[in-house]
Amino acid sequence: MDEHKLLSLFHVAIVSVYFIYIGIYRDTSGKIILKSLFYLGIILFIYHSYKVYLKLINSKQIWVNLIHIFLVVPLLIYIGYYEENTERKYFEILLMLGFSSLGYHIYYLLPDKT
Numbered sequence: 001m002d003e004h005k006l007l008s009l010f011h012v013a014i015v016s017v018y019f020i021y022i023g024i025y026r027d028t029s030g031k032i033i034l035k036s037l038f039y040l041g042i043i044l045f046i047y048h049s050y051k052v053y054l055k056l057i058n059s060k061q062i063w064v065n066l067i068h069i070f071l072v073v074p075l076l077i078y079i080g081y082y083e084e085n086t087e088r089k090y091f092e093i094l095l096m097l098g099f100s101s102l103g104y105h106i107y108y109l110l111p112d113k114t
Helices: 003-028 031-057 063-085 088-109
Strands: none
Touching: 003 031, 003 063, 003 088, 031 063, 063 088
């Protein structure tokens, strides 16, 4: 299995499920789960910033990494910081990201149509 399919499988099995769970249960998800979003956001910021740097050096596309840096990371850090005091709309956005990630990565797990 190639690297992209493994990445898609990881997003389907873990990331999407995690985001959907937190999006549904919101402030009742648990303090540890909500706080983990803060640290996950910091880790993702470092990882995707490094990937942007490497891709710029090698003239590769960086749009996926920029989506993570400017959309996903701030949301995770915000929810992780405010935990149970996070407004509902931010949990709704996380829920939408979970479902969109699920659909996007399932599509890329399907066999090629060529």
